[in-house]
Amino acid sequence: MVCKVVKVGGAVVEDPLAREGFLKAFSAVEGEKILVHGGGRSATKLSADLGMETVMVEGRRVTDEAMRKVVTMVYGGLVNKEIVASLQSLGVNAAGFTGADLSLVKSRKRPPVEIGGEVVDFGYVGDVVSVNAVALKKLMDMGIVPVLAPLSFDPGQGLLNTNADTMAGEVAAAMAGDSEVELVFCFEKEGVLDSEGKVIPEIDGPLYEKLRSGGVVSCGMIPKLDNAFGALARGVKSVRITDTGNLNGGTLIHG
């Protein structure tokens, strides 16, 4: 059985037109599929509207109690449910979940860490401990398409903020025990681009080393590629980095 785990970023889901295009492409994907979405920009906007300051450290949101409420509202409510409603209107039998629903994604609250000589407490941020692949499989066997918000669950702490790329990688790795999994990262660009701005159609381990040491791959792309190779190492069959219009295009990453 083939299963696609598709991650779509905030810039796409927060632009109504881009989202509509993406959801049409996603609805056309055959077979089992899981959608993991972001929503950081909307969280930042709601925080600002509420007069709250957003603090990011190395691209990650510091999540105090007030910010936890914001991300629960935005990721678990607004973004998730608007996607679910759009998919249902497109005829896809979607259901939206956080990591707390059915204990789908359990995590542990991250302890304070030292970054650049300073101790940073990310607050209500969770590092994934386990994914309930059995429950996800059962839902898909019922014809349900799970839509996952980037919120994980620590039974002692409640909902925790978790990076959506990481969550998608963890879900893909967990499903790989049972299915042939393709992990798809959908974002604004057509794929991984070379120095002339052209899409690199395929990347394997040796080519990645070459691209990286040659400085061809941009800084922003490195965590995405590291994440991709990490997923491959954990049994995911292939990873694709592509734009929202073509879930079978872009750059294919394999072992």
Add this chain to the structure above:
Amino acid sequence: MVCKVVKVGGAVVEDPLAREGFLKAFSAVEGEKILVHGGGRSATKLSADLGMETVMVEGRRVTDEAMRKVVTMVYGGLVNKEIVASLQSLGVNAAGFTGADLSLVKSRKRPPVEIGGEVVDFGYVGDVVSVNAVALKKLMDMGIVPVLAPLSFDPGQGLLNTNADTMAGEVAAAMAGDSEVELVFCFEKEGVLDSEGKVIPEIDGPLYEKLRSGGVVSCGMIPKLDNAFGALARGVKSVRITDTGNLNGGTLIHG
């Protein structure tokens, strides 16, 4: 098969202590159960924090586009997911849904209505058309406890704001085709009170007429009781109006 459909109001779920007590009582309920929650006070609070004005007509919220986002965040996100996380921590395998998830509760956008000589457009408010009892039954057969936010779904309009009492009544009536359903309305008071403030243990149709014509039942209780008798007329076995600590106490309403 017995199924309990429990509705819990905003005043309970928005007070952490009251909510904890209620969720403990709910987690102890044996057999199949569905939770429907409100959250109006939190929606009003978030609106105020965002500088938005809340307009209520006959106790119902006028829901423009900005207010729809607020109720989607608050009902579908914050309140729903905090309840789900608490239930999971109590060992209940809860999953939170809106009417859009699995198209569980379909509705039609309410057209403008004349109230007291004025035309009122409630905006994104939905009147329930159908409840997907088959999907709810399948979820419960899997051991899942559905937690429903008061948001329904019109495929042409998206998510619509729906009164939680009405939603609970509709869900109970839909489940009555297959199960013996008890509908429980949980709120701050011990039950339906008589003129001396004592709980009336049982009310049937003739007694309701008597209480009502005698002015014993307060104005606020009349819609609840009308809703209860409406549910009985649609096949629900019994309705209970009780406080949060005792889901088997309060006032039992039957045909």
